[in-house]
Amino acid sequence: MTDGDAGSDDTAPGPLPDDVVAVRDALVSWYETDHRSYPWRETEDPYEILVSEVMSQQTQLDRVVDAWRDFLDRWPTVADLAAADRAAVVAFWSDHSLGYNNRAKYLHEAAQQVRDDYDGDFPTTPEELSELMGVGPYTANAVASFAFNNGDAVVDTNVKRVLYRAFDVPDDDSEFERAAAKLLPDGESRVWNNAIMELGGVACRKKPRCDEEGCPWREWCHAYATGDFTAPDVPTQPEFDGSRRQMRGRVISTLKEYDELGLDELGPRVRVDYAPDGEYGREWLSELLSDLADDGLVEVDGDDEALARLRR
Structure with missing residues (x-):
């Protein structure tokens, strides 16, 4: 999908990311690379x-x-x-x-x-x-x-869950419909509706499988960054206190506030019990950052004196 395939207005006010074309392309590429066969x-x-x-x-x-x-x-x-x-x-x-x-x-x-x-x-x-x-x-x-290939944007329970988590769309039918319609590429309802429903059915399930299924929206996803995977059909927040998922979210949230941070500046902001040579120290944080770098979310330069920043 290219810029020419998208609608005339590819900027998105409200909760959607500014670069709607990139969001569309990421999802369609993920779907076309591998999806359930029916x-x-x-x-x-x-x-x-x-x-x-x-x-x-x-x-x-x-x-x-x-x-x-x-x-x-x-x-x-x-x-x-x-x-x-x-x-x-x-x-x-x-x-x-x-x-x-x-x-x-x-x-x-x-x-x-x-x-x-x-x-x-x-x-x-x-x-x-x-x-x-x-x-x-x-x-x-x-x-x-x-x-x-002549439909509108699908807005079912799975799609609402995806939009709520990924882009913090308010739990309101009109808001879901607005966001879904904005994301739908012109003339591509067949692949788009299949793709977003596949995302909700495979990766963004009630119990999410973000990394396991290679969710293409992780870099934009509010839930992935914060570790809060509640949704309209998932009313109770999953247990994640102290989990790796929670720590990943803290790293992302912290780096959003700073251009870059060294490990020993970032560590205490992620865990209050961070100690450079301790169980939750530089080695632990470096592994966490390596995972985030592999997912294309952060960049890390150096070793013990490494600097971490969000990937732009």
Whole structure:
């Protein structure tokens, strides 16, 4: 993704970083390098995508894969589903433990609407897709995004968690929607919505895996810097007193206040029990700084007389 792919205004007032283009590029690059493989991510068929979205509303994605394939083997096109006996569709749903059976009824009726009202061709916008039976705003937007690259920014629970933690977006639906819309690159809803939902599902889970999953937003992330990983769906702060995560956050917060600091100036600001030759001394701090340098967050020059600074 390049500057030319982004919207006309790439500066971000409010909680978002100033360089929105860099934030976008980092996430898309991370997603395209490695992400979970699901068969519905390999198709642009709106029917196949709608089936996956309805199935995943109450079922873990890994469990949806077999059911999705079985469903499409039996009813491979929207016309096949529209012509099917509704009782057979409901029975399939029940046999595969896919949640409320009325979802199967609605999916069958939506297929008939596509056949009868749209001459077998799916509508392409979130607004039109919302007219299909059982298709709410989120599902309509997902189908528009993944099938037609024509959606708005997805704002689900995972995305709210990511925005709240990464950019300190207030816990308010209108604020989440504003921030999500600002981040969405023009004309790239397919890759963007997949990428930000993958970030929430893999790295920024309720119990975060920032370093393990190589989160691409660590350098901007408020939670990563402070060690506070609470979120709207994570109401209690995880235990981190004295943890390496907390110490990393203190290093980042301290270096934000100073151009650079020597180890023995930085150490006491990170731990009150810092002693140059002690358990929590230069060796311990140097290892912590090395980790942060490997993550591209700080720069360190020298050895015992080293100076540490935030990477610009």
